[in-house]
Amino acid sequence: MKRIAIVLLFTLIVWAPLKAGEGKLTKTGTTMAQFLKIQVGSRAIGMGGAYVALSNDATAMYWNPSGLTQLARSGAVNFVHTRWIADMNFNFAAAAVRVGGFGVIGASFISLSTEDMKVRTEFEPEGTGEYFSALDMALGLSYARSLTDRFSIGFTARYIRQQIWHMVASAVAFDMGILFKTGYNWLTLGISVSNFGPKMQYSGKDVFVNYDFNPDEWGDNENIFANLQTDKWDLPLIFRFGLAAKIVDNETNQLTSAVEARHPNDNTESLSFGLEYGFKRRFFLRAGYQALFEQDSEKGLTAGAGFVYYLGQNLPLYIDYAYADWGRLINAHRFSIEFQF
Secondary structure, rough: HHHHHHHHHHHHHHHHHHHHHHOOOOOOEOOHHHHHHHHOOOOHOOOOOOOOOOOOOOOOOHOHHHHHHHHHOOOOEEEEEEEHHEEEEEEEEEEEEEEEEHHHEEEEEEEOOOOOEEOOOOOOOOOOEEEEOOOEEEEEEEEEEEEEEEEEEEEEEEEEEEEOOOEEEEEEEEEEEHHHEEEOOOEEEEEEEEEOOOEEEEEEEEHHHEEEEOOOOOOOOOOOOEEOOOOOOOOEEEEEEEEEEEEEOOOOOOEEEEEEEEOOOOOOOOOEEEEEEEEOOOOOOEEEEEEEOOOOOOOOOEEEEEEEEEEEOOEEEEEEEEEEEOOOOOHHHEEEEEOOO
């Protein structure tokens, strides 16, 4: 009961300022690289995305890079594939390995892509014979290390690229996170800052135009080579702060709770929370709620399940599934696989 009371108290403390901020003007739609906000890992999503203090697998490179220090074994490889909204494909892959006393290093890849589509114009609505596609991608390198038996820190450097037809925008951004095991061994604090970097701007030959400086005069050059100037936009910076608590932890039953507050630069603050029940550390059921108090949110309940299949005595394969309610949008079903060695 003491453990439950601490988690509820933390939720109440965070809830008050979030509730007070309702109704304020948001900055929704004012940042680029929105694909960086698509959550990864079915375990995390099944728990409402409240994962900043619970990260202990390869997906920590997305949520909180310091969580890589909590890997149960020497390394891990994670794969995620999702058929995303509007028939887009979302993929995530990550690999991490422990390097003795140096710490843990990892690499990750994120992509969001479309199928080829016809180029259509008002004069050729059936297509010009050309095709275009869109691709967002990010490549990341991570490093994490335990500074003490209770305190860990981690960093990620990520190259971000967005492309649509002949237009490209790119930037390098950084993530940083910490994990702190409190004086209560069952309670962990997690904090992370994601996507800290410069503004992005599209460039490419699709903004090339022939310009007539003075169309009202005869004899001037009406085909001056010029480029339209596109605007610069911020990256979706996210600050996460959360707690994870092991309410029950024995060989037969495990019950873990997590709560997380988020402060993005392009939306209102929100609160997410989740629960995970484990049976003999092999079968798991999860539930949660995502983005509580987020203004005009389409998000809601989440649920998930998972189990561990041992390929060998010390070679577990984690297979997880998650469902997330997206209101009027498509409900997303996620599958992920992680192999630890």
